[in-house]
Amino acid sequence: MPAVDRLVVRFSSLGDIVLTGAITAALGPGTGFLTLPRYADLAARLPGVTHVYVPGDALPQVPVIDLHNSPRSRSLTFGRPARRVERQDLRRRLRVVFKTAPADPVLERYGRAAGVVPAPAPWLPAARRGDVLLLAPGAAHATKRWPYWRALALAWDGPVRALGGPGDEAAVSAIGGVCEAGFERTLAAMDGACALVAGDTGLLHLAAAVGLPVVGVFGPTTSADGFWSHAGAVVELPLPCRPCSRFGGPTCPVGDHACMRDIPVEQVLAAIRGVAR
Ligand code: SF4
Known part of the structure; x- marks a missing residue:
């Protein structure tokens, strides 16, 4: 196994793991990555990642870049020199209540913690471009779901494919799609697409990570709140x-x-017409 010189920590979720690709790409080879087992395959595909660890593994005695900064991440990496992301939780909570200024963008905070300039996407092998419009209608939280996906699918004058992850079955089947089982099959489904439309979800970030133009439909969260950093339209x-x-x-x-x-x-x-050229 190639030497691991540093350990990046981010346990979840899909969108956050994808965005760390901007950091692992900038750090380069020799990066170990500690994440939850369900994200291990995805982390292994990120640029610069030499080895993936999950909680319970023996971790190397190397400097830590903690992009989670939780009690669990601090405890698992205890005793190692560490740079930890500034979470800005209070700022994010105050914004929801008082509509104050947003927290700093996630990639900016990740970059500061790692001491690198985040690399531009794609962070995963680029998807082959084609003519299929991908729609990702699901979202874990009901208020993030836009209600007109079926009308959009009918109105688009080209091939359309719906996709989603676990829990999105009802939303996806309502517009004639099938949920892909697993991250690899979801990535394969993105091959041959012209763009992907989604709410503020992990699939939006995954599509951006493979270089697809994306359209983000934001509702209870906003594009200024940290996760939007993509080529595309809001x-x-x-x-x-x-x-x-x-x-x-x-x-x-x-x-x-x-x-x-x-x-x-x-x-x-x-x-969509503005980005899917
Ligand atoms: S952003 Fe406004 S309209 Fe949307 S879910 Fe929140 S309160 Fe309701």
Whole structure:
């Protein structure tokens, strides 16, 4: 096994792991990566990653770049020199309540912790470009789900494919798609696409990581809140209640879900036409 000179730590979730590709690419070979078992295959594909560890493995005695900065990450890497990401949790909470300025972008904070300039995407082997429009209608939190995916699929004048991950089955089958089992098959499904449309979800970041143009439809979270750093277009409305949550939630706190319901199909279509050339 090639030598590991540093250990990057990020346990979850899909979108965050994908974004760390900008850091592992900048760090280069010799990077070990500590993550949860379900993200180990993805971490192994990131540029510069030489070896993947999961909790319970014997970890190398090397400097740590802790991009999670949780009690668990600090405990598992105890005794090693470490640079840890600034989480800015208070700033993010205050923004939801008082609509104050957003926290610094995630990639900026990751880069500061690692002491590198984040590398531009793609961070995974680039997808072959084709003519299929990918729609990812699922989202773990109900308020992040845009309600007009089926109308969008019918309105697009080209081939369309729906995809999603575990838990997205109902949303995906509603527009005639099938959820891909596992990260490798999801990546394979992205081959031959012209663009991907999704909410603020891990699939949005995964598509960006393979170099696809992406359209992000944002509702209870905003594109300014840290995770959007992609080539593509954002569709979102300037409502005073946004953001109402850091991650989305089960119901709209004001009851009308206007942040998503008031985004018309035509607005998303225009955004797609702008990026899917
Ligand atoms: S309409 Fe406003 S309060 Fe309701 S989910 Fe969207 S951002 Fe939150």
